Amino acid sequence: MGRQTPLFKLHQELGARIVDFGGWDMPVQYGSQIGEHHAVRRAAGVFDVSHMCVVDLRGARVRALLQRLLANDVAKLKTPGKALYSCMLNERGGVIDDTIVYYLSDSWFRAVVNAGTRDKDLAWIRRHAPASGVEATERTDLAMLAIQGPEGRAKAAQLLSAADAGAALALPTFVGREIGGWFVARTGYTGEDGFEIMMPAADAVPAWRRLNSFGVASCGLGARDTLRLEAGMNLYGNDMDESTQPFESGLGWTVAMEPRERAFIGREALEPIVRGGSPRQLVGLLLTDRGVLRSHQRVLIPGGGEGEITSGTFSPTLERSIAFARIPAGAGAAVQVDVRGKLLNARVVKLPFVRFGQSLIGSSKGPS
Amino acid sequence: MSTVPADLKYTSSHEWLRTLPDGTVEVGITDHAQDALGDLVFVEVPEAGRAVKVGEPCAVVESVKAASDVYAPLAGEVIAGNPKLKDEPETINTDPYGEGWLMRLRPAPGALTGAAFMSAADYRKLLEAEGG
Numbered sequence: 001m002g003r004q005t006p007l008f009k010l011h012q013e014l015g016a017r018i019v020d021f022g023g024w025d026m027p028v029q030y031g032s033q034i035g036e037h038h039a040v041r042r043a044a045g046v047f048d049v050s051h052m053c054v055v056d057l058r059g060a061r062v063r064a065l066l067q068r069l070l071a072n073d074v075a076k077l078k079t080p081g082k083a084l085y086s087c088m089l090n091e092r093g094g095v096i097d098d099t100i101v102y103y104l105s106d107s108w109f110r111a112v113v114n115a116g117t118r119d120k121d122l123a124w125i126r127r128h129a130p131a132s133g134v135e136a137t138e139r140t141d142l143a144m145l146a147i148q149g150p151e152g153r154a155k156a157a158q159l160l161s162a163a164d165a166g167a168a169l170a171l172p173t174f175v176g177r178e179i180g181g182w183f184v185a186r187t188g189y190t191g192e193d194g195f196e197i198m199m200p201a202a203d204a205v206p207a208w209r210r211l212n213s214f215g216v217a218s219c220g221l222g223a224r225d226t227l228r229l230e231a232g233m234n235l236y237g238n239d240m241d242e243s244t245q246p247f248e249s250g251l252g253w254t255v256a257m258e259p260r261e262r263a264f265i266g267r268e269a270l271e272p273i274v275r276g277g278s279p280r281q282l283v284g285l286l287l288t289d290r291g292v293l294r295s296h297q298r299v300l301i302p303g304g305g306e307g308e309i310t311s312g313t314f315s316p317t318l319e320r321s322i323a324f325a326r327i328p329a330g331a332g333a334a335v336q337v338d339v340r341g342k343l344l345n346a347r348v349v350k351l352p353f354v355r356f357g358q359s360l361i362g363s364s365k366g367p368s
Numbered sequence: 369m370s371t372v373p374a375d376l377k378y379t380s381s382h383e384w385l386r387t388l389p390d391g392t393v394e395v396g397i398t399d400h401a402q403d404a405l406g407d408l409v410f411v412e413v414p415e416a417g418r419a420v421k422v423g424e425p426c427a428v429v430e431s432v433k434a435a436s437d438v439y440a441p442l443a444g445e446v447i448a449g450n451p452k453l454k455d456e457p458e459t460i461n462t463d464p465y466g467e468g469w470l471m472r473l474r475p476a477p478g479a480l481t482g483a484a485f486m487s488a489a490d491y492r493k494l495l496e497a498e499g500g
Binding site for chain 2: 028029032033034035222226290291292313314316321340
């Protein structure tokens with residue numbers, strides 16, 4: 001038996017199928033996974049993401065610590081509440097984890113890291129923290145709900161008093177604030193608008209039940225995975241890990257090489273890659289033949305070279321199979337994938353596949 | 369608890385068999401199997417005329433989560449694969465023992481005699497033992 005979130009018994013009561021995820025007993029689906037996916041694209045769904053690890057970092061020199069630990073630069077965070085997505089790298093430039101950090105005050109940042117990497121992340125942070133006098137506290141007292149979808153924010157606001165609801169609905173994208181005793185952030189992992197709310201563990205079950213009563217669908221990790229894939233968002237352990245660097249993981253945009261004097265861990269290993277270009281890149285694939293792309297399938301490049309699918313699934317929105325694949329840089333748009341011994345045709349496409357409920361595939365105005 | 373019709377035979381790999389009046393055998397996956405797989409999104413059925421051996425992978429059912437082989441429960445010739453499943457794989461979720469059949473086989477001589485299929489009661493026991 002794995003670790004359980006404060007919502008575990010409710011998941012069972014709601015008929016969820018429970019699976020192991022990074023050592024946690026988590027709901028993969030309550031009914032139809034595709035139904036849950038569509039609920040988020042078309043209305044609103046709620047996910048239990050309490051397995052993720054919330055770490056509060058406090059100390060006068062916390063900003064300097066994060067400027068050393070993270071490949072993105074927390075100097076970009078100028079207003080309290082603003083969040084930043086970043087990789088935490090090892091000296092070789094490999095990705096230890098990806099994280100979202102919130103700037104709460106000049107002596108307090110909050111990081112959210114993955115469940116499966118919790119122990120090594122905490123060990124890594126604590127190894128580097130003492131030099132800057134920063135204390136890292138795991139917030140196991142908090143539960144976290146993600147309410148996502150075009151109606152997600154409005155539904156979630158109904159959990160709050162009128163004044164607090166107004167404050168929550170006024171949050172700009174990628175900003176979090178303490179509101180009515182909860183930490184409400186306009187973030188997510190689905191490609192839809194929504195909130196992620198951290199709350200005292202005891203609040204989680206009543207909040208979930210009320211959301212259900214407002215028509216918000218209970219959604220499991222299965223739908224979370226198809227939603228994030230459509231949204232072009234990486235999953236740690238699938239799409240990047242310690243053996244891959246950000247520039248071959250579609251995460252070059254999160255690495256701040258400027259200012260040059262910022263000596264973040266991994267920088268030296270990345271410099272030659274920035275100068276010479278990454279030999280491999282992570283791309284989106286759309287399967288043009290029938291079938292389903294899955295992680296670890298081999299990608300064949302016409303004229304030589306090959307790569308590998310890092311995440312693949314059936315896209316409920318596109319009703320086609322989609323994937324991320326790590327392939328040699330400069331490969332053309334037409335590739336083949338070895339799917340259970342058959343070579344199927346696929347096309348390299350710009351990510352994301354879907355944003356705000358709309359397919360971006362085949363559109364002339366692609367995303368930037 | 370999933371449905372296990374009394375008039376069918378079963379395999380330990382969660383296929384069901386129905387002997388049709390003309391002596392051919394219809395094969396599908398059980399309610400338990402479709403429930404475990406979740407929403408089916410892609411099904412590949414064998415071509416008519418293909419000869420299959422016992423235990424040979426001859427169809428693929430893929431859900432959002434995973435791909436799974438379906439094994440020929442007996443030796444014989446494929447009479448038909450279910451054409452409906454190409455565009456409506458979810459039929460297996462909604463009607464696993466009816467419209468969601470996978471293939472029809474003409475058993476090879478002697479293929480049915482001595483083959484140890486499970487009764488509905490035995491299959492139910494298997495599911496209980498598997499905790500399903």
